[in-house]
Amino acid sequence: MREIVFDTETTGTDPERGDRIVEIGCVELIDLVPTGATFHRYINPERDVPAEVVRVHGLTGEFLSDKPVFGASEVVEDLLAFIGEDPLVAHNAEFDRRFLNAELGRLGLALIPKERCVDTLLIARKKYPGAPASLDALCRRLNIDLTARDKHGALLDSQLLAAVYLELKGGRERRLDFLDPAEATQAQNQTSQGILEAKASPIRPERPQALGLLSTLEEMEAHRAFVATLGKEPAWSKFLTDSGQKSA
Template identity: 45%
Template sequence: MSARQIILDTETTGIDPEAGHNIIEIGCVEMVRRKLTGNTWHKYLKPDREVEAEAIEVHGITNEFLADKPKFAELGAEFIEFVRGAELIIHNAAFDIGFLDTELARNGFAERMEQICTVTDTLALARKKYPGQRNSLDALCRRYGIDNSHRELHGALLDSEILADVYLALTGGQTTLQLGQSGQGDDSGDEPIRRVNAAGLTLRVLRASAEELAEHDAFLDLLDKKSDGAVWRRMETEGQEA
């Protein structure tokens, strides 16, 4: 797994690249060792065909807005350079990868996405972790308490930013802690453990009062009556016999 991850989303003119539909927006958010770097790649693209009305209802990107935008052929090399060698994090990856591979082929690029980077599908991860439940991006936001109230329409960059939070929650936050021989953090990017110097450190010890000890004994008496004997009592007796 690459230390560099790119959370990616696309918006398109329709749902089927084989029917000639195009990518009209690509949004990428960079994360290195599970920390967002603030580095993004976000472009709108002029398609070879009109955006379907149903698609505009989803993402709000109109044909008029895209009229002066560059085509995929003009920005394909820049996109490849940005994602090369990274692990792509995509929700329902088959959709986006299918479109990206079609655009690469259509515009004369020799490589396909699997040759450029690896891909992790968060939809597949969510279905494995929550089988039989709704695992859309919105559903996962609700499940993990991630605020997506500003997501009135789909947008590639916004969805990538939201997916970054979902991915970290879905995969359990920090997954590894690597320590060097000295006990300090290595250069993996994890925060080093800071050791406390115990020299001269005085710890305050609070001892139970006589009243608290009596209440504790009364509770052990109750456990003795309701069970085969309180474990604490047996341990105390065994310690005295030893």
């Protein structure tokens, strides 16, 4: 299954008040695994970028001034070609969907329906109720390397979110399903404390051979002689056949 993880950086929080997208990044997944295909554009918002927002993503108006506008073919056409009709995965997806739809709406293009989006924030809150669910918090919880994340960045955050999404959907164990046998073996050997090997092993090992008779004929005859000394025939004797074996 193909999915697209995406993120945007913007001039603010409200597209209805004129805030615009300044960066968009996308990562292609096939069956939850990144393929290496990405889409990334910086975008001229055709307006100022407030200083408090620059502190978040580092993208100044000066830097963005020579970048293409959203309506340029190298942005909108290439973006729509990349995402196709596949599900879109985002953290706090409604925020990004609203901004993307505002840009598409200005151009008279079809909007992204809500049901097309997968929100990892909702998944995380359900999986870890009451726990912090920001991208940073999830990366720390899931041991995903954050050293490259000095500021927000649409492509970097999409790559981090792709790793988070994989973990939220089953993680390293599920990833083995998509490896060939040699790669899966290598991945299992590298997994700490042999957790995957233990899960793949049967709970109880099979016996090397079937059990034989529990008693020899001589032992059974001795047992019968002992039972005869008890007087009244025990109730359970009816379950014995002439050979001393339990009947079906």
